[in-house]
Amino acid sequence: MSNTALRRSAAIGLAFGAGAVHLAVVGVILMLHQRAIIVGSLTLGQAALLLIAAGAGLMAARSPNVGEGLLSGMLAGAACGLPIAALTMLISLVPLRLIFIALSPALFDMLSFGQGLAAGMAILISSGAIAGLVGAGLRLSPPTLRRAVVPGIVAVLVFGVFQELIQLMLQRYEGIVGEIRDFIYSWEGLTPEGATACFAVAAFWGAGWGFLRQALDARELMPGPKHQRMLRAGLALVALALLPAVAGSYIGQVLMLVGLYILMGMGLNLEVGLAGLLDLGFVAFFAVGAYATALLTADAPHALAHLSYWAAMPVAVLLAIVVGVLFGLPVLGVRGDYLAVATLGLGEIVRVIVMSDFAAPLLGGAQGILQIPKPSLGAVTLGTPVALFYLTLFCSGVAALVAWRLENSRLGRAWMALRDDEDVAQALGINLIRCKLLAYGLGAAFAGLAGSIFATMLSSVYPSSFQLLISANVLALIIIGGMGSLPGVVIGSLALIGLPELLREFGEYRYLFYGAVLIVMMRLRPEGLWPSEVRRRELHAGDETLALAAGGNQLPAVQR
Amino acid sequence: MSLLAAARLPRFPAASRIDAVGIALWGLRIAVVLVVVIGTIGSLIKARYTGAQWFDLVMFGLTIGSIYAQIALGYTMVYGVLRMINFAHGEIVMSGAFAGYFVATAFDHSGLLTQSPLPTMAAVVAVAVLTSTSIALLAERIAYRPFRRSGGLAPLICAFGVSFFLQQTFRGMFGTAVRSYPDPLWQRAAFHIFGYTVPHLDVLVVGLALLFMLALYLIVQRTRMGTAMRAVAEDAEAAALMGIDINKIVVFTFALGGAMAGIAGVFYSMVYKQVYFFMGFTPGLKAFGAAVLGGIGSIPGAMLGGFFLGMVESVGPSLFLDGLGIPAPYQLRDLIAFTLLIMVLIFRPQGIFGERMAKRRA
Numbered sequence: 001m002s003n004t005a006l007r008r009s010a011a012i013g014l015a016f017g018a019g020a021v022h023l024a025v026v027g028v029i030l031m032l033h034q035r036a037i038i039v040g041s042l043t044l045g046q047a048a049l050l051l052i053a054a055g056a057g058l059m060a061a062r063s064p065n066v067g068e069g070l071l072s073g074m075l076a077g078a079a080c081g082l083p084i085a086a087l088t089m090l091i092s093l094v095p096l097r098l099i100f101i102a103l104s105p106a107l108f109d110m111l112s113f114g115q116g117l118a119a120g121m122a123i124l125i126s127s128g129a130i131a132g133l134v135g136a137g138l139r140l141s142p143p144t145l146r147r148a149v150v151p152g153i154v155a156v157l158v159f160g161v162f163q164e165l166i167q168l169m170l171q172r173y174e175g176i177v178g179e180i181r182d183f184i185y186s187w188e189g190l191t192p193e194g195a196t197a198c199f200a201v202a203a204f205w206g207a208g209w210g211f212l213r214q215a216l217d218a219r220e221l222m223p224g225p226k227h228q229r230m231l232r233a234g235l236a237l238v239a240l241a242l243l244p245a246v247a248g249s250y251i252g253q254v255l256m257l258v259g260l261y262i263l264m265g266m267g268l269n270l271e272v273g274l275a276g277l278l279d280l281g282f283v284a285f286f287a288v289g290a291y292a293t294a295l296l297t298a299d300a301p302h303a304l305a306h307l308s309y310w311a312a313m314p315v316a317v318l319l320a321i322v323v324g325v326l327f328g329l330p331v332l333g334v335r336g337d338y339l340a341v342a343t344l345g346l347g348e349i350v351r352v353i354v355m356s357d358f359a360a361p362l363l364g365g366a367q368g369i370l371q372i373p374k375p376s377l378g379a380v381t382l383g384t385p386v387a388l389f390y391l392t393l394f395c396s397g398v399a400a401l402v403a404w405r406l407e408n409s410r411l412g413r414a415w416m417a418l419r420d421d422e423d424v425a426q427a428l429g430i431n432l433i434r435c436k437l438l439a440y441g442l443g444a445a446f447a448g449l450a451g452s453i454f455a456t457m458l459s460s461v462y463p464s465s466f467q468l469l470i471s472a473n474v475l476a477l478i479i480i481g482g483m484g485s486l487p488g489v490v491i492g493s494l495a496l497i498g499l500p501e502l503l504r505e506f507g508e509y510r511y512l513f514y515g516a517v518l519i520v521m522m523r524l525r526p527e528g529l530w531p532s533e534v535r536r537r538e539l540h541a542g543d544e545t546l547a548l549a550a551g552g553n554q555l556p557a558v559q560r
Numbered sequence: 561m562s563l564l565a566a567a568r569l570p571r572f573p574a575a576s577r578i579d580a581v582g583i584a585l586w587g588l589r590i591a592v593v594l595v596v597v598i599g600t601i602g603s604l605i606k607a608r609y610t611g612a613q614w615f616d617l618v619m620f621g622l623t624i625g626s627i628y629a630q631i632a633l634g635y636t637m638v639y640g641v642l643r644m645i646n647f648a649h650g651e652i653v654m655s656g657a658f659a660g661y662f663v664a665t666a667f668d669h670s671g672l673l674t675q676s677p678l679p680t681m682a683a684v685v686a687v688a689v690l691t692s693t694s695i696a697l698l699a700e701r702i703a704y705r706p707f708r709r710s711g712g713l714a715p716l717i718c719a720f721g722v723s724f725f726l727q728q729t730f731r732g733m734f735g736t737a738v739r740s741y742p743d744p745l746w747q748r749a750a751f752h753i754f755g756y757t758v759p760h761l762d763v764l765v766v767g768l769a770l771l772f773m774l775a776l777y778l779i780v781q782r783t784r785m786g787t788a789m790r791a792v793a794e795d796a797e798a799a800a801l802m803g804i805d806i807n808k809i810v811v812f813t814f815a816l817g818g819a820m821a822g823i824a825g826v827f828y829s830m831v832y833k834q835v836y837f838f839m840g841f842t843p844g845l846k847a848f849g850a851a852v853l854g855g856i857g858s859i860p861g862a863m864l865g866g867f868f869l870g871m872v873e874s875v876g877p878s879l880f881l882d883g884l885g886i887p888a889p890y891q892l893r894d895l896i897a898f899t900l901l902i903m904v905l906i907f908r909p910q911g912i913f914g915e916r917m918a919k920r921r922a
Contacts, residue, residue, distance in 0.1 A: 026732025099662055101735050278713050280720075329584045330906050337645045337716050341848060342905040345898040348845070352898070356891040433581055468841075472724060479717060512728035518721025519703050522714045 009060040009072035013079025013132070016056035020049055021083045024111070027102030028509050033110050035503075036189035037160030044161060045110060049084065050131045056080040057132030061139045069140045070133060077132015081125040084111065088124065092117050148207040155202030160190045165502060169246070233487050240490075241393060252386035254501045256457065259392030260450045261497045264474045265481070265489035266396075266403045267446025272475070273484030274412055275439035276419025278340040280471050281327070281347025285444035287354065287466040288323045289451025292316035294369040294461045302364050309375035313452045320448020321441045328440030332433060335422065347471060354463040368462035372455050388457055395453065399446055404486055406442070415439060416484075469511065473497065476514045479521055482528025491530050585906070592903060595880060602883025609878055615756045617875045623762040623831060625870020626769035630824035631847035632854065632862035633776060634696075634817030640793035640857035641813045642708070647719035648699055650844015651726035652692045652818055654837065656825030658730060659691035660684045661741055661835040668742035677746055689822035695726065696818030697811060705810075723841075731837040738836040741829045765827045772823055773863055776816060780859060785812050793857060842894065846873070849901030855911030865911070873897045 023029050033045030057073030087103075088111040090096060096103045112120025138146060159166065163185055170181040184194030243251055264286060271277045295304045296312035307315075331342045353359050355366055363369070374383045375391065382388055406412050414435050417425040426432050455461050477496045481488025496517075500510040521528065603609075609617075631653055638646045646652075667673040667680045703722045707715040750759040780786035791799040792809045800806050828843060829835045850869040854861025876896040881889035904911065 022729070026729055028732065100733050102732060272713075276713070278716065329581065330588055330902070332581055334905050334909070336713075338852070338905050338909055340716055340720075341645065341845070342902050344845065345849070345902045345905075349895055349898050349902070352892060352895045356895075358886050358892060472720070475717070475720070509728065509732065511724055512732060515721045515723070515725030515728060519718050519725065522718040522721065523703075523706055526714055 005072055009075040010079045012060045013056045013076035016052050017080040017083035020052045021087050025100055025102055030107045038192055038195045039186050039189040053077040053080040053128040053131035054135030057135030058139045061136030066140050070136050073136020074129045074133040078125050078129035081128025085121040085124045088112055088120055147210040148203040151206030152199040152203035155198045156195050159198045163189050249385045252389045254498055256385055256389040256392050258493045258498045259396050260454055261493040262396050262489055263399055263450040264447050265478050265493055266399050267443040268474045269478050269489055271439050271443040273478060275415040277439055279343045280340050281343035282474055283466050283470040284347045284350040285320045285324055285447035286451040288320045289316045289448030290455040290461045292319045293452040293455040294372050297372055298369050299371040300369050302369050309456055316452040317445050317448045320444045324441040324444025325437050328437050332436055368460055370460045372459045374456055392453055395449055400486055476518055480529055482531035485530055488528050488530040599880035599883040603879050612756055619762050621871035621874030623765050625867035626766045627824050627827050628847045628850045628870050629863040629866025630769055630820045631843055632851040632866045633820050635848050635851040636856055636862040637813050637817050644715050648723040648726055650840035651723050652696050652821040653825040654840030655695045656688035656692035656822030657829040657835050660688035660826035663687045664742050674744045685823055685826055688826045689819045692822030693815050693818035696814045700814040727837050738834050741833045741835055743833055789813055846897045853904045853911055861911055
């Protein structure tokens with residue numbers, strides 16, 4: 001093994017280890033440690049550390065030579081354990097807890113496995129080495145094996161992490177389902193046998209699917225990649241739509257929130273993804289929708305009218321459009337970075353005004369507006385989270401249709417031109433003012449609709465619900481999903497809103513991950529998880545040229 | 561960069577529709593001017609505040625302004641060299657404040673902070689500077705350097721991510737509680753001159769801020785590194801051809817900005833007596849406004865912009881808003897600062913001193 005390879009593996013391992021130390025110092029590791037995956041043998045915190053070490057091993061194992069690759073993986077894993085071991089030592093020697101609140105005795109117990117300092121450090125480094133070896137092995141192993149092992153590990157993690165939820169869902173059933181449940185789970189997590197079973201079933205499934213796929217491919221029965229995507233998206237949507245009805249009101253509530261963010265994401269997507277107007281004050285439109293609904297329907301002294309929800313919603317959306325246009329008007333000539341800061345300032349202004357005593361007689365100040373009625377359909381009141389979820393789903397569907405048609409319309413193409421080069425777009429005869437104002441107005445309409453549903457969901461609105469953090473959420477989710485991509489918005493909302501909501505204790509750290517995710521995505525995959533076709537081509541234009549040069553006889557289809 | 565150049569071009573030279581937008585923008589200008597003029601007249605007629613109170617407001621404006629000026633320097637230098645907004649600069653201020661806080665509380669508990677204020681203050685500032693400089697350099701290395709060449713929204717979004725990441729890291733490390741900065745007696749004492757009260761703290765903060773800014777100015781103007789930095793800001797490619805190591809200059813710039821941010825963080829927490837993880841956001845945003853106001857890329861501009869912003873923010877609520885009969889005008893202090901920020905971004909993105917630079921880049 002060459003000296004450079006050695007140094008490279010060590011560097012990768014130390015970098016991953018530094019990341020793990022960061023997670024420990026901010027308290028994430030200990031928080032994850034509270035959640036058991038396999039009762040008595042593995043917690044999520046330990047799994048996270050192992051995954052980090054395995055990741056280091058995977059990154060380090062670049063050599064085509066299997067032995068050397070495995071060695072560098074192991075080395076990286078051990079190097080990854082080193083900083084954590086050092087941290088463990090520091091905790092036991094220095095009273096760091098006086099400053100860093102997360103470096104508690106509980107964390108020391110976790111990191112030393114209750115075995116004391118020296119043994120704990122040895123365990124940390126050696127288990128890091130083993131995890132690194134496994135990571136390297138995964139990278140170097142044949143795809144057949146990978147296809148079995150990766151789903152197995154994922155299945156154990158998923159069933160372990162969401163055990164509470166899955167148990168809750170399965171609780172209603174008796175008979176065979178009940179027996180399976182009792183086999184897999186004890187009350188606080190997977191049993192060792194259950195974990196093995198999960199792993200085996202998922203591994204078998206993964207390998208079997210791989211073979212099936214190969215067989216289908218060989219007979220050319222597999223649908224093309226585009227159809228596959230659509231099929232997958234369709235299946236996911238159907239599952240999403242049915243889940244709350246099956247899984248009960250908690251899931252319904254979570255998915256309802258996801259739905260609201262999907263709505264907002266689609267709105268911001270028009271502004272940022274299509275028109276390239278980075279708007280950090282987006283939450284203002286959400287607030288307008290919520291406050292308009294509150295003022296028009298609430299049974300409170302501030303209310304201007306007592307309309308039904310269905311009458312108030314369109315007004316709220318219209319008002320959001322008007323505010324969106326008014327918001328966009330002054331910043332028409334502001335570009336790029338300055339636009340982001342200007343919109344951030346505008347959003348903050350809205351919040352400061354709503355919070356102040358100045359606007360309190362109208363908007364209720366910090367106390368907010370209470371007693372907003374739920375919408376009703378005929379005699380049925382949509383009071384439960386599940387009912388409201390279906391309302392959100394319906395609105396999202398309509399909005400998605402609108403967004404999709406907009407994307408492919410003349411206006412959508414004008415937006416994209418505007419995003420790519422404002423001066424050229426103007427030279428081509430695109431009316432910048434109209435385009436930009438429409439982007440702000442329509443984007444605001446989506447957020448206003450979301451705000452309106454939000455108000456009736458909570459039955460109350462407070463200014464503290466409309467923090468900058470909401471803008472950041474929405475921005476993060478469309479970046480994760482892929483700017484300008486509709487399915488990306490759904491993926492992003494599920495990943496960034498749904499997941500932290502399901503892992504409740506995770507909640508206070510979600511913004512830490514948003515920040516990290518923004519940085520990592522911008523560096524590694526700026527087009528997002530599910531990029532739009534256009535975007536993918538733009539960002540990988542070089543690859544395509546290469547493919548063409550390499551003798552590809554198929555020209556990439558010209559969009560529309 | 562076309563950003564500054566575009567500001568000087570007629571923005572939308574399409575005949576009939578400009579008028580609607582133009583009228584709206586003029587309406588905005590007139591509205592702001594009317595609020596300022598009518599509010600000022602109203603306040604002066606009401607004469608609710610005594611001369612001493614006005615003096616206090618001005619004093620506070622100078623103090624907070626000197627802090628904004630220091631923060632704005634970080635924005636302006638980074639923008640000058642890299643043409644990017646270091647969105648996380650406010651969080652770097654926050655990190656300095658936290659570091660300073662821990663040192664100061666330790667000294668406060670041992671009684672040293674009261675016994676020998678000067679050496680302890682020096683230690684506090686030194687630790688704060690060290691912390692925020694290292695964080696600024698880390699952010700540059702990990703998050704900004706890979707985007708050096710890419711345009712578009714990616715660097716800004718990444719900077720936004722850094723800002724969040726730092727905020728939440730500090731939140732995780734030190735908790736959500738608002739901690740109160742130690743407040744020994746000598747900080748609370750004041751000079752009394754002709755019936756006016758001048759707190760020691762204000763004198764200290766403004767004096768030291770001016771001193772540090774002078775030092776920074778000399779570094780940028782007189783040293784080799786400073787000269788190289790100005791050369792890079794002028795034309796990075798030409799500077800590279802002249803044998804200037806751009807990476808070294810960028811690191812130097814972030815280090816200078818981070819050091820200033822660390823000092824500003826300590827001062828900010830001394831003035832407001834509070835330290836918490838979100839504290840960097842608002843001053844960061846405002847100081848960015850100050851940097852743009854002074855003409856981004858211009859060092860004296862950032863200093864003056866900071867003082868101006870501090871003054872407007874401190875005197876504004878009583879001067880403009882009180883006269884309009886708005887209740888509790890001090891609640892709207894941030895409103896004034898943000899309005900100023902937006903007005904500058906909309907109407908004069910090249911700032912007060914930016915004309916020269918804008919022309920050069922056109």
